[in-house]
Amino acid sequence: xxxxxxxxxxxxxxxxxxxxxxxTENNVPEGFCRDWVTESVSxxxxxxxxxxxxxxxxxxEDAPCVRCxxxxxxxxxxxxxxxxxxxxxxxxxxxxxxxxYDARYVHPEGYVDKCTFxxxxxxxxxxxxxxxxxxxxxxxxxxxxxxxxxxxxMLKTRKQKTLAPEAGTNPHIFYxx
Amino acid sequence: MKEEIFISxxxxxxxxxxxxxxxxxxxxxxxxxxxxxxxxxxxxxxVLFRKEDKYIGAVKYATIIAPIAxxxxxxxxxYDLSHVWYAxxxxxxxxxxxxxxxxxxxxxxIMPISILWTLSYFKEYFPKWNWDFGLISYFDWVIDFLIYxxxxxxxxxxxxxxxxxIYTGILLSAFNARPLWNxxxxxxxxxxxxxxxxxxxxxxxxxxxxxRRMFSMIDLVLIGTELFLITHMLMGMLxxxxxxxxxxxxxxxxxxxxxFWVFVIIxxxxxxxxxxxxxxxxxxxxAIIPALLVLLGGVMLRFIMxxxxxxxxxxx
Numbered sequence: 001x002x003x004x005x006x007x008x009x010x011x012x013x014x015x016x017x018x019x020x021x022x023x024t025e026n027n028v029p030e031g032f033c034r035d036w037v038t039e040s041v042s043x044x045x046x047x048x049x050x051x052x053x054x055x056x057x058x059x060x061e062d063a064p065c066v067r068c069x070x071x072x073x074x075x076x077x078x079x080x081x082x083x084x085x086x087x088x089x090x091x092x093x094x095x096x097x098x099x100x101y102d103a104r105y106v107h108p109e110g111y112v113d114k115c116t117f118x119x120x121x122x123x124x125x126x127x128x129x130x131x132x133x134x135x136x137x138x139x140x141x142x143x144x145x146x147x148x149x150x151x152x153x154m155l156k157t158r159k160q161k162t163l164a165p166e167a168g169t170n171p172h173i174f175y176x177x
Numbered sequence: 178m179k180e181e182i183f184i185s186x187x188x189x190x191x192x193x194x195x196x197x198x199x200x201x202x203x204x205x206x207x208x209x210x211x212x213x214x215x216x217x218x219x220x221x222x223x224v225l226f227r228k229e230d231k232y233i234g235a236v237k238y239a240t241i242i243a244p245i246a247x248x249x250x251x252x253x254x255x256y257d258l259s260h261v262w263y264a265x266x267x268x269x270x271x272x273x274x275x276x277x278x279x280x281x282x283x284x285x286x287i288m289p290i291s292i293l294w295t296l297s298y299f300k301e302y303f304p305k306w307n308w309d310f311g312l313i314s315y316f317d318w319v320i321d322f323l324i325y326x327x328x329x330x331x332x333x334x335x336x337x338x339x340x341x342x343i344y345t346g347i348l349l350s351a352f353n354a355r356p357l358w359n360x361x362x363x364x365x366x367x368x369x370x371x372x373x374x375x376x377x378x379x380x381x382x383x384x385x386x387x388x389r390r391m392f393s394m395i396d397l398v399l400i401g402t403e404l405f406l407i408t409h410m411l412m413g414m415l416x417x418x419x420x421x422x423x424x425x426x427x428x429x430x431x432x433x434x435x436x437f438w439v440f441v442i443i444x445x446x447x448x449x450x451x452x453x454x455x456x457x458x459x460x461x462x463x464a465i466i467p468a469l470l471v472l473l474g475g476v477m478l479r480f481i482m483x484x485x486x487x488x489x490x491x492x493x
Contacts (some may be wrong), residue, residue: 016185036187042179052184068351070278071266088266091259093198094277100354100491102196105189110260164491166418167353 003079003117004144004172005131006154007054011138014039014052018130018139022056025118025129029108034115035130051177054130054139057082057103057115058163058171065095065104073112079143080172081119086111100167117141144172181492196355196487202253204480207345208374209250210284211367211475213243214342215375217291219392221334224327232391234383237298242378243291247284276351280344287337290330297323297330342368345479349486357424358486360417362410369406370475373399377449377471380464389464393453396471400450407442424489433485441481445474 014037022028022035035056042049059082066074066082073088074095084095084104089111096104096112107113118128122141126132131139142151158176165171183193191198216239223232255261268285272278297320300308308314323330346367349358376396383389414425428437449467456462 014184019185019187032189033185033187035185036183037185038181039184040179040181064353067274068277070272070275070281071263072270072272073266087263089260090263090266091261092257092277093259094275094352096192096198097196097487098352098354102189102192102490105192106198106259111263112259163493167491 001079001143002145002172003059003081003122003141004151004174005056005117005128006140006151006158006160006174006176008138008140008154008158008176009051009053010176011136012037012052012054013136015135017133017135018054021129021133022115022118025121026116028113032105032107032113034103034113053163053175055101055103055163056130056173057099057117058101058169058173059115059117060172061170062168064098064100064167064169068094068098070094077119079117079122081117081122082114083116083119084112084114086113100164100169101171196490197484199257199483199487201480202257204476204483206250206253206257207348207367207479207483208476209246209253210345211342211371211479212374212378212472213246213250213287213291214338214345214368215372216240216243216246216378217287217294217334217375218338218342218372219375219379219395220294221331221338224331225335231385232379232383232388234385234388235379235392237301238382239375239379240291240298241295241302242382244288244295247288247291251284251288276344276348280341280348283337283340283344286333287341290334290337293323294327294330294334296320297327339368342371345371349482352486354491355424355486355489356418356420356491357414357427357489358482360410360413360421362406362413363482366403366406366410367479369399369403370478373403374472374475377468377475380468383464390457393456393464393467396467397450397453397457400446400453400471404442404446420489420491424486427485427488428481432488433481436477437481437485440477441474444470445477446471449474 016037019033019035028034038053038055040051059080063082066076071088071090073085076082091110104112104114121128127141131141140151140154142149144152155174160174160176162171162174220236220240223235229236258264267281343364346364350360350363353359373396376392379392380389411425414421427433449470452462452467
């Protein structure tokens with residue numbers, strides 16, 4: 001079992017619904033977010049190309065945040081999901097420094113917080129909040145160890161990339177390009 | 178040309194637009210940890226070579242700084258923790274993959290030893306006092322025990338202080354997400370700088386000319402090593418991947434160029450080295466000046482590396 005997400009950059013319109021859904025579902029405090037939308041513009045006018053990406057924790061296979069955590073609060077649970085156990089976190093910030101994606105933040109209550117792939121929903125068989133609300137249905141979530149899952153089929157047929165693969169973390173958010 | 182912006186209004190405190198999570202408490206702690214490691218390393222070596230009578234400043238006086246420096250450093254660290262009431266979690270597990278974890282344990286070894294060390298000299302600090310009264314005389318056997326076993330403390334201190342000194346650098350170099358930190362020279366560089374500031378502290382507190390001369394010589398070698406390591410680090414980064422190349426430019430033309438070259442290279446390394454050479458060949462130089470400059474350079478190196486490192490990242 002290995003959860004992953006594939007996001008179709010050709011279908012994403014950058015509406016930020018995924019961001020609002022996450023904030024509502026996970027009671028993310030005001031001014032913070034676990035996911036966000038990046039607009040990447042390349043080229044010079046008039047030859048410009050825009051890529052829209054819904055970004056979040058990449059739930060890396062070789063997660064540097066898990067490696068550098070001094071207490072073991074950052075950990076990988078079943079399905080390859082990276083989580084922070086709030087009661088074990090001392091708030092040292094090492095994981096925030098170690099993340100090439102800047103996907104973590106310090107919660108106003110002191111512990112470090114981040115995307116959990118909506119673990120509480122996923123264990124009940126539901127989709128993560130961001131995926132479930134996407135109006136263009138550009139996000140696919142599922143088990144990439146299962147060759148017949150929807151996400152496995154998408155990754156088989158579509159060209160894809162991951163962000164900063166040179167950081168050596170083996171990220172598990174795939175962008176279909 | 179490529180431009181990336183957040184269109185969902187992301188503006189996380191201390192993270193956007195660029196990371197500035199670790200501040201002066203971390204820099205101060207890295208400096209104080211290196212300083213304490215340097216002082217205790219030399220004190221332990223002096224005891225192991227049985228030269229206590231010759232280098233009194235190193236074993237007896239400079240070592241008072243060590244527990245104070247570690248104590249202040251630890252307070253700074255605790256101040257920096259945002260979930261501080263869970264700090265005890267550090268000491269219910271050992272995670273060898275995490276430099277912060279084994280660094281925390283190394284501190285737990287060195288902190289009590291540095292206190293025991295100064296305790297073993299406690300009576301000598303106040304030679305005119307009469308110690309044979311009341312409760313204090315009950316603790317005589319403890320102090321006698323410590324004095325008798327000082328060499329055992331020294332044997333533990335030598336590896337422990339090297340570990341502490343190098344850990345202050347490895348803590349940063351383990352973060353591959355920050356290209357300026359992510360180079361293997363940083364550990365040895367911070368260790369050398371820590372030893373150098375330790376030698377400077379001993380020079381400051383020493384009353385004997387021979388001792389100051391000895392530690393000026395040691396300091397000179399350490400400064401030379403540091404300059405070599407810094408050159409080596411910048412060369413490696415210039416020849417490295419794009420992110421490392423860009424990171425090195427922060428110190429070679431970018432935002433931190435002036436502070437790095439003026440405070441670390443010139444005032445913190447080159448100038449005290451020249452003064453120490455003058456002193457060694459016979460000119461009269463007040464020993465306090467190169468020593469204070471070395472300490473200043475040590476502080477500035479930590480502050481600049483911590484601040485500048487957080488500006489560097491992977492772009493995608």
